Amino acid sequence: xxxxxxxxxxxxxxxxxxxxxxxxxxxxxxxxxxxxxxxxxxxxxxxxxxxxxxxxxxxxxxxxxxxxxxxxxxxxxxxxxxxxxxxxxxxxxxxxxxxxxxxxxxxxxxxxxxxxxxxxxxxxxxxxxxxxxxxxxxxxxxxxxxxxxxxxxxxxxxxxxxxxxxxxxxxxxxxxxxxxxxxxxxxxxxxxxxxxxxxxxxxxxxxxxxxxxxxxxxxxxxxxxxxxxxxxxxxxxxxxxxxxxxxxxxxxxxxxxx
Amino acid sequence: xxxxxxxxxxxxxxxxxxxxxxxxxxxxxxxxxxxxxxxxxxxxxxxxxxxxxxxxxxxxxxxxxxxxxxxxxxxxxxxxxxxxxxxxxxxxxxxxxxxxxxxxxxxxxxxxxxxxxxxxxxxxxxxxxxxxxxxxxxxxxxxxxxxxxxxxxxxxxxxxxxxxxxxxxxxxxxxxxxxxxxxxxxxxxxxxxxxxxxxxxxxxxxxxxxxxxxxxxxxxxxxxxxxxxxxxxxxxxxxxxxxxxxxxxxxxxxxxxxxxxxxxxxxxxxxxxxx
Numbered sequence: 001x002x003x004x005x006x007x008x009x010x011x012x013x014x015x016x017x018x019x020x021x022x023x024x025x026x027x028x029x030x031x032x033x034x035x036x037x038x039x040x041x042x043x044x045x046x047x048x049x050x051x052x053x054x055x056x057x058x059x060x061x062x063x064x065x066x067x068x069x070x071x072x073x074x075x076x077x078x079x080x081x082x083x084x085x086x087x088x089x090x091x092x093x094x095x096x097x098x099x100x101x102x103x104x105x106x107x108x109x110x111x112x113x114x115x116x117x118x119x120x121x122x123x124x125x126x127x128x129x130x131x132x133x134x135x136x137x138x139x140x141x142x143x144x145x146x147x148x149x150x151x152x153x154x155x156x157x158x159x160x161x162x163x164x165x166x167x168x169x170x171x172x173x174x175x176x177x178x179x180x181x182x183x184x185x186x187x188x189x190x191x192x193x194x195x196x197x198x199x200x201x202x203x204x205x206x207x208x209x210x211x212x213x214x215x216x217x218x219x220x221x222x223x224x225x226x227x228x229x230x231x232x233x234x235x236x237x238x239x240x241x242x243x244x245x246x247x248x249x250x251x252x253x254x255x256x257x258x
Numbered sequence: 259x260x261x262x263x264x265x266x267x268x269x270x271x272x273x274x275x276x277x278x279x280x281x282x283x284x285x286x287x288x289x290x291x292x293x294x295x296x297x298x299x300x301x302x303x304x305x306x307x308x309x310x311x312x313x314x315x316x317x318x319x320x321x322x323x324x325x326x327x328x329x330x331x332x333x334x335x336x337x338x339x340x341x342x343x344x345x346x347x348x349x350x351x352x353x354x355x356x357x358x359x360x361x362x363x364x365x366x367x368x369x370x371x372x373x374x375x376x377x378x379x380x381x382x383x384x385x386x387x388x389x390x391x392x393x394x395x396x397x398x399x400x401x402x403x404x405x406x407x408x409x410x411x412x413x414x415x416x417x418x419x420x421x422x423x424x425x426x427x428x429x430x431x432x433x434x435x436x437x438x439x440x441x442x443x444x445x446x447x448x449x450x451x452x453x454x455x456x457x458x459x460x461x462x463x464x465x466x467x468x469x470x471x472x473x474x475x476x477x478x479x480x481x482x483x484x485x486x487x488x489x490x491x492x493x494x495x496x497x498x499x500x501x502x503x504x505x506x507x508x509x510x511x512x513x514x515x516x517x518x519x520x521x522x523x524x525x526x527x528x529x530x531x532x533x
Binding site for chain 1: 428429431432442446527528
């Protein structure tokens with residue numbers, strides 16, 4: 001028997017009723033994400049990429065079609081999904097370790113020593129060992145986003161949704177964060193849907209890149225990244241990666257011209 | 259409040275070294291105290307040289323001389339009467355405003371129906387309702403507390419509701435995605451995020467509470483600093499009325515400062531960070 005895909009979109013459409021009329025955000029979107037696959041979603045602004053994530057998380061119901069997670073139709077929020085937002089959105093009054101444990105405290109009302117141990121382990125993994133007692137505004141933007149990643153992983157979700165997580169960071173920090181992600185997911189694979197504007201980021205991180213069209217968003221093409229794992233700093237110079245990045249850039253520019 | 263002279267011994271001992279004097283003038287509070295002292299001195303000078311009648315503008319010296327003649331015990335009685343009403347009215351306003359703001363943010367229906375009503379209540383001059391409230395609720399502290407609450411609760415509702423709604427939407431989505439109980443969205447996300455908004459409203463409201471208590475005393479009372487001012491003017495004891503006014507200003511300042519300290523002490527993270 002074939003195991004169901006981690007995420008499956010079937011002829012999905014999304015229409016928002018706004019004050020100024022109908023807004024078709026997504027049209028006939030179908031794709032699958034296998035378990036432990038890293039899918040990057042690339043597309044122009046306003047093509048409904050974030051809407052896709054919201055529907056996987058069960059925060060938004062599709063107008064047409066279905067979204068399935070592990071073979072089950074999504075009808076509401078699920079707990080086995082972690083989300084990393086564009087901005088870190090940490091709680092400014094809570095220490096870093098309390099921020100990492102926030103999902104547990106928010107869900108159950110209290111945290112145990114096991115949760116604290118796990119928070120420390122995750123902070124070590126994202127390179128923030130010893131920062132547990134600091135407050136968010138004592139940390140740089142990149143460090144804060146690492147805390148956001150640790151927070152999303154704290155309840156050990158099967159699926160991690162990342163909505164342009166590095167877009168607010170400077171170029172160098174952004175590259176560092178990419179290498180860190182490769183290391184983190186190398187240690188413990190997850191099913192990841194990663195939304196980005198950066199073609200090189202997509203080519204470096206993903207197993208497969210989904211390119212979307214402008215509004216209404218639909219799937220333009222899907223391209224595999226023909227580079228084996230583990231990947232690292234040298235991957236960025238791999239001809240296969242640079243070639244794919246160039247190809248992706250052409251695809252995006254063509255669409256803009258069309 | 260301490261209005262004592264700042265310590266000038268340092269620049270005296272290091273004569274001619276101007277940077278030191280400048281540093282002292284730049285220290286927190288020094289400029290404010292000097293301004294107050296300068297104003298009082300000018301006022302005293304003007305009152306004496308221009309021979310302004312004391313019922314128009316009494317000299318500061320004649321105002322201050324009424325403090326000992328009234329006596330600490332009578333002052334304390336009046337201050338306590340006003341302070342009690344102001345604080346109870348303020349507390350009642352908080353107790354009503356914060357749950358009300360939560361309800362307004364949680365329920366769009368309530369927001370549509372209750373909010374216009376609140377605006378109407380706020381638009382009605384409370385000073386004008388005060389005599390009616392006194393008649394309805396009778397003598398005692400109750401009507402005064404209600405008047406005070408009416409004056410100071412509106413900024414609290416509006417500011418708290420604004421703060422509760424200004425929470426980052428990502429955290430609300432996170433809360434929903436966790437399927438956490440709704441009350442925790444309020445207690446763990448929205449209320450803490452509203453703290454800076456709540457405190458800026460508390461600072462406004464606490465001074466409004468003093469105004470509320472005084473308005474209530476003007477309508478009907480036999481104690482309190484507002485009553486004392488009214489009573490003094492009716493006897494043409496203007497320096498005494500001015501002394502009452504100073505006491506009220508000092509009370510407002512002290513309450514405002516107390517709220518600022520409470521924020522600094524309880525929620526240091528909610529203050530803008532100095533770098």
